[in-house]
Amino acid sequence: CVDQDQPIGLIDHNDGRSNGHPYYVGENIFGAGGGATAQQAVSLWAAEGANYDYATNSCSGPTCGHYTQVVWRTSIELGCAIGNCPGLQFGNAIVCDYGPGGNSGGARPY
Template sequence: MVPATDMRMQYWSEELAASAQRHANTCDFRHSRNRINIGENIWAAPYANYSDAVSRWFNEVNNPRCACNNAYKHCCGHYIQVVWAQTNLIGCGYARCKDVLGVLGMGMRAVLVCHYNPKATRLEFSFLCSE
């Protein structure tokens, strides 16, 4: 694992939390629209466990298709947003939904939406891969 360097301090943003909450309230697993310079991660599960959501986003780095210099970095966009060095504001919202648009299966689901500013702007790692 590459150690963290040159990363900005993270701060909670009530404005981002409000926009994330608005999207969580729609019970839509698809990305929200009109997010200029705002990154977004969405998680839905039958249970509410926020640390599990963040762990799953982060653990995308273990997907072999996400190796350095790999053309398939779209497979780890959640991870890239979580570790993006320039992001310094985050806000999240949560909702319980009977049905979640874009998620198969019946029953209540917890939906967690996190918004980040600034968003990760490139589908590549925000750090240099070692040689």
């Protein structure tokens, strides 16, 4: 679970996630303590919607890219996994991949 190229205990995006697909694959990662659920991850990502400004297609707060990926209108495939990773700072990792991925080309999510 630990990405050797990252600081101790952190995980990075899978650079090869689009391999074998005819499109870019987007990815959201959530780190949490024991008992973390996919519902918690998606709820946190959805809460970033408060930071998204549709008029300017930008974040008005610290981050909103997880939110825009969750609601991306052309993403039709989704796969998520929960891993118990004792070597991670948070103990668990929840990773969701979206195809086709969003947050590219300056397009709006919806």
